[in-house]
Amino acid sequence: MSPLRGMNRGLVSLMMLFTIIVLLTGCQEGPKGAAIKIKNAWSRPVSIEERADTSVTPSDTTSQMNTMMGYNGVVYMIITNPGGEPDRLIGAESDICERVELHQSMMEGDRMMMRKIDGGLEIPASEKVELHPGGYHLMLMGLKRSLKPGEEFHITLRFEKSGQQTVTAKVKL
């Protein structure tokens, strides 16, 4: 075999290898509409006072207020968007409460403020967003039952592009 022909074969093999590498790298970036990943969903215990005799309406103002008030829980989690386009968390529901809202705790000096976030939460492309104590969190408004350490419950999250996902949140101290 002439040296030139040998070189051509080598070059072709190299080009094939190069193409394979490029294809593999392209695959690792993930398709544009890749589904959001949610992990480490967790919640804190909440005690709902059960009145022994539910046929009796509480007579004192405080108890009446407590009944009206509703008890609120919290859910934290890590949301990862592996795709090439941003997505948005636009809502959430759970059977254990009346409704779920997105809130953000913020420090202003020593003062802890909390505000409701309307318009959802952006999950940027190829990034993760963590809902954690002292920051963004999902609030479970109007809990229907107590949450005890070790229990689990389902929460369904709705994303603008990825659609719905139901995850299990664990109650821990």
Added chain:
Amino acid sequence: MFNSFEGTVMPPNTPATDFTLTDQNGHPFTLSSQKGKVVILFFGYTFCPDVCPTTLAEWRQVETALSDKKDVLKFVYITVDPERDTPERLKNHLQIFSPDFIGLTGKIQTLEKVYNAYHIFRDKDEVKGKPGMYFMSHTSRMFVIDSRGNLRLSFSYGTPVKVIVHDIRLLLEEIS
């Protein structure tokens, strides 16, 4: 001797303002009666979903780390929401975290004197469309009173548990 505190050190010889409030069992609790013990103080409310439960969870870790000193260490949680935080409500809420945490409430006139003394800001945030429902914005700093009744340290929200444990242990070591 220099103690290397990592939290915020208060001016020396500042007596902690005394108060008598009602605990979760309906009994009076007086701060000055705790002399001889270290007292950790926090102002929160039981309907708080995020910051206050987080602080109580951190207290659990501090309590466990300092369990050898549990007889001379008191965790005291004063409500900024006396309208809703009755003694019973405080008891149900706190015992999830520890049976030994003390929850205090009282008449608003008495509580306001305590809020002023410790520079506690608090504000109601009404929930739109839900009359009677509100959250509270409030100071989230934790205060520590030493065994002689002096206000010695404070920790901002988010101070790592190991820093709190480190500093409290130094104060506990002052008890002879």
